[in-house]
Amino acid sequence: MTGTSARLGFVLLLAPAALWLTLLIVIPHIDLFLVSLRERIGVGQYTTSFANYGTFLDEPLYLMTFARTAIMSVLATALTLLIGFPVAYYIAKLARGRTRSVLFLLCLVPFWVSELVRTFGWMILLRETGLVSSLLQWAGLAAGPVELLYNDAAIMVGLVYTSMLFMVVPLITTLDSLDDAVIEAGYDLGGSAPSILREIVIPHAMPGIVSGCIVVFMLSLGNYLTPIMLGGKDSLWFTELIYSQFILRFNWELGAAFGFVLLLLSSVIVWGTLRLTGQTLRETMG
Amino acid sequence: MTTAPKHLKLTVAATALLALAQPAAADTLRLLTWGGYAPEGVIEMFEAETGHTVEVTLSNNEEMIAKLRATGGGGFDLAQPSQDRIAGPQEEFGIYKPMDLSRIDAAQFIPSMLEATKDNTTVGGEVYGVPHVWGTSGLVLDTAKAGMVADYTDLCAPEVAGQVSYRLRRPTLIGFAFAMGMDPFAAYGDEAAYAEILEQVESKLIECKPNVKTYWGGGDELMNLVRSGEVVAAMAWDTGGWKLNEDNPDVTFVAPASGALGWVDTFVLPAKGQADDAAYAWINFVMQPEVAAMITEVAGNFTASKGADEFAPDALKAKYQASFTPEALDNIKWYPPVPAGLEAIEGGVLDRVKAAN
Numbered sequence: 001m002t003g004t005s006a007r008l009g010f011v012l013l014l015a016p017a018a019l020w021l022t023l024l025i026v027i028p029h030i031d032l033f034l035v036s037l038r039e040r041i042g043v044g045q046y047t048t049s050f051a052n053y054g055t056f057l058d059e060p061l062y063l064m065t066f067a068r069t070a071i072m073s074v075l076a077t078a079l080t081l082l083i084g085f086p087v088a089y090y091i092a093k094l095a096r097g098r099t100r101s102v103l104f105l106l107c108l109v110p111f112w113v114s115e116l117v118r119t120f121g122w123m124i125l126l127r128e129t130g131l132v133s134s135l136l137q138w139a140g141l142a143a144g145p146v147e148l149l150y151n152d153a154a155i156m157v158g159l160v161y162t163s164m165l166f167m168v169v170p171l172i173t174t175l176d177s178l179d180d181a182v183i184e185a186g187y188d189l190g191g192s193a194p195s196i197l198r199e200i201v202i203p204h205a206m207p208g209i210v211s212g213c214i215v216v217f218m219l220s221l222g223n224y225l226t227p228i229m230l231g232g233k234d235s236l237w238f239t240e241l242i243y244s245q246f247i248l249r250f251n252w253e254l255g256a257a258f259g260f261v262l263l264l265l266s267s268v269i270v271w272g273t274l275r276l277t278g279q280t281l282r283e284t285m286g
Numbered sequence: 287m288t289t290a291p292k293h294l295k296l297t298v299a300a301t302a303l304l305a306l307a308q309p310a311a312a313d314t315l316r317l318l319t320w321g322g323y324a325p326e327g328v329i330e331m332f333e334a335e336t337g338h339t340v341e342v343t344l345s346n347n348e349e350m351i352a353k354l355r356a357t358g359g360g361g362f363d364l365a366q367p368s369q370d371r372i373a374g375p376q377e378e379f380g381i382y383k384p385m386d387l388s389r390i391d392a393a394q395f396i397p398s399m400l401e402a403t404k405d406n407t408t409v410g411g412e413v414y415g416v417p418h419v420w421g422t423s424g425l426v427l428d429t430a431k432a433g434m435v436a437d438y439t440d441l442c443a444p445e446v447a448g449q450v451s452y453r454l455r456r457p458t459l460i461g462f463a464f465a466m467g468m469d470p471f472a473a474y475g476d477e478a479a480y481a482e483i484l485e486q487v488e489s490k491l492i493e494c495k496p497n498v499k500t501y502w503g504g505g506d507e508l509m510n511l512v513r514s515g516e517v518v519a520a521m522a523w524d525t526g527g528w529k530l531n532e533d534n535p536d537v538t539f540v541a542p543a544s545g546a547l548g549w550v551d552t553f554v555l556p557a558k559g560q561a562d563d564a565a566y567a568w569i570n571f572v573m574q575p576e577v578a579a580m581i582t583e584v585a586g587n588f589t590a591s592k593g594a595d596e597f598a599p600d601a602l603k604a605k606y607q608a609s610f611t612p613e614a615l616d617n618i619k620w621y622p623p624v625p626a627g628l629e630a631i632e633g634g635v636l637d638r639v640k641a642a643n
Contacts, residue, residue, distance in 0.1 A: 043377050043626050059634075061641050129514040147448075150500050232500035233454075236641055247352045248455070249633035250375070 036256035052257035062241065066261070069238040070269060072152070073220035076159040080167045080216050081209065083160065088171035088208075089201070093180070107168050115162065119229045122158055123149060126230075150232030158226040163219050167212040174208030175201070210279045214270055221266050238262055313561035315340045315568055318350055318365040320551060321505075322585030323419060324572075332571050338564040347371050354381040359557025364565040369550045370621040372407040372415050378626045382554045384412035389566040394573040399590040403550055406623050415552035416569065417590035419581070422546035422618055423457050425519065426512065426527040430536040432519040437543040438465035441519055442494035450494075451511055452521035454501040454640055456632050457547055461521060462487045464544040464619060471622050481631050488635045492642040501640075512537060525586030528605045538605070541614040548618040550590070 039051040056062050091103050110118060125131045126148040136142040148154060178201065186196040202209070227237035242262070245255030274280065317324055321344050329340045343362070345353065350367045354360075359381040367375075376382050392400060399417045407415035427435055432446050438461045441450045452458050463470040463483050473479040499517055502508040505526060511517040512530050524546070527539025553569050555562060571577060578589040579597030586602065588595070595603070 040627075044379070061638055065641065127514070128516045147499075228503070233495070233498055233640070234643075241637065244633065244637070248348045249629045250348075250351060250355065250378070251630060251633065252355075 032256045032259060035252055036260055038253045052254045055254060056257060056261055065236050065241055066238050068236060069221060073217050076156055076220045077213050077217045080160050080163050081213060084164055084167035084171060088168045088175055092172045092175035107165055111165055115225055119158060119226055122230060126154055149230060154230040155227050158230045159220045162226055163216040166215045170208040170212040171205060174205045178204045313338050313564040315561050315564035316362045318343050318345055318362040320366060323366060323581060325580060325584040328577055328580055336567050351375050354556050355379045362556045363559040363561040364568060365554050365556055366418060366551050369403050369406045369415055369552045370623050372554060373409050373623040374626040376409045376414055381557050382414045383557050384414055385416060387413060390416060391570045394591055396590050396592050403552055415554045417550045418553055419585060419587045419589050420550040421524050421587035422548045423523050424542050424546035425540045426522040427540050428518040428537050435519045438462050442497050446519045447497050448499055449518045450497050451499050451502045451517045454636050458521060459484060459487050459632055461547055462490055474622060474625055484631060484635045488639060491639045495642055528586055531605060539609045541610055545617040545619045548620040
């Protein structure tokens with residue numbers, strides 16, 4: 001009796017998540033996969049083939065765009081980690097009481113406005129007639145208006161800014177669990193600051209680093225707004241290709257194939273990184 | 287306590303009767319349209335007169351078709367794509383239903399425009415669209431700084447380097463093709479010839495890319511670029527130029543030497559529309575000259591409504607006459623229906639231009 005009621009409870013508890021996964025993720029993906037296998041052979045006529053995946057491999061532009069998106073995302077992840085780690089370390093280990101809450105809140109505040117507004121904020125700052133350009137001219141550092149928008153650096157700034165929180169939070173959580181006594185012991189045993197960071201802090205924070213990196217990488221790879229708005233004529237982001245196939249070219253078949261390629265390749269990249277750093281998904285997820 | 291359910295039953299019965307007695311009395315018209323085509327004032331007048339309610343969704347050509355395709359033509363009762371985007375998508379996806387022309391007051395339309403749109407939107411002997419708003423795209427110039435620009439290809443001139451913007455969409459491909467002395471519309475029926483024309487346009491656009499500040503996406507983005515002075519020459523809609531002209535008299539719309547590109551936005555019924563009565567009522571309502579003039583005032587473009595010009599604001603008429611000499615008006619290249627499948631060729635070209643360095 002207790003066995004069946006426990007199982008019933010388990011099923012009921014699992015039901016919302018299972019329904020959510022099936023209805024909103026599994027079924028649409030199956031449908032999308034079937035769409036990606038259709039090849040248009042005439043007006044309103046389709047046959048089943050892998051032609052759309054062939055198009056992705058044949059046209060160097062699409063491969064190049066994917067490679068560019070992946071490399072930029074990796075770079076954005078690395079930069080976010082570099083900037084986020086000291087911030088997280090300060091909040092978790094050095095700041096106390098009220099300062100700590102305030103600092104944490106400051107990391108959170110930008111996320112109270114929508115991504116669109118945040119990106120517009122950057123456009124106001126960086127455009128040719130914008131704040132930074134005017135300041136530079138006022139300070140005599142630039143002779144004429146400077147265009148800071150519409151290049152890769154602007155995209156990078158936007159991506160790092162957008163994903164900072166998702167790196168800082170898991171880092172704070174793991175660093176919090178590191179006993180201060182362990183660091184003190186490191187010093188007592190004659191360790192220097194760099195060696196303690198290398199031997200104690202980073203290994204301990206590794207699960208946080210890896211989960212933060214995965215989230216930031218996936219967010220950057222799948223970002224649409226930031227690269228389009230800040231990158232302008234040179235943005236060339238893979239999600240943009242998917243959007244234009246679906247909406248502008250009415251070519252759902254190729255767009256669906258692109259979507260699957262993105263899903264597959266990003267999974268491979270994450271899996272590869274986990275293997276490379278000797279982490280497993282189970283450790284990372286706690 | 288026993289009376290309460292009785293009351294309830296009575297009310298329910300009464301409501302049901304009312305609903306049966308006036309089936310078309312109060313429909314909700316779900317309108318898929320462009321910004322400015324359904325101003326608040328017009329909606330209020332329509333709702334007061336007919337009792338229907340109007341729900342407006344703003345969109346553009348591509349999104350309209352994508353939305354209707356996703357639902358097989360459902361979710362909306364009336365849509366307004368351009369006339370060149372009706373026959374192709376209808377053949378390919380079957381997202382519209384034929385117009386019942388007897389329910390439309392043809393006398394309110396400018397006859398030549400009505401006939402042209404009917405011709406362009408006929409599939410399998412059935413007419414799918416009637417015209418509403420028309421306009422052109424061409425050049426928006428700061429005449430003080432970019433007076434030398436007379437055609438699309440002049441956007442690639444060194445005088446305006448770094449201060450140019452256009453959209454990376456099909457009108458740009460068509461416009462450049464005309465400016466380079468070719469006729470893309472004549473090649474619509476021949477995919478190979480069309481691809482050849484686009485190949486030349488592609489190399490021109492790639493060569494021109496360093497001149498471009500950015501490819502604009504939305505109208506507001508372009509307005510900002512021109513208002514701030516960052517862009518002095520752009521390819522855009524006529525209304526954009528006229529609106530900017532109000533802020534800065536130097537900026538205006540110029541019809542390019544090779545001809546402005548003319549479009550007509552229409553009314554079509556989505557295949558699974560559920561409020562046809564309200565849809566026909568809306569079409570007949572907004573084509574009245576006075577109402578059409580109200581739309582012209584907000585949207586900035588003229589309509590196919592006969593006699594609405596009289597009610598249009600004088601300032602707009604003056605701008606229109608300044609931009610279009612009689613020769614320029616005759617030289618407008620009207621978009622013919624896009625055959626299904628051409629978008630794929632254009633898409634490849636646009637992707638490669640975007641990717642070029």
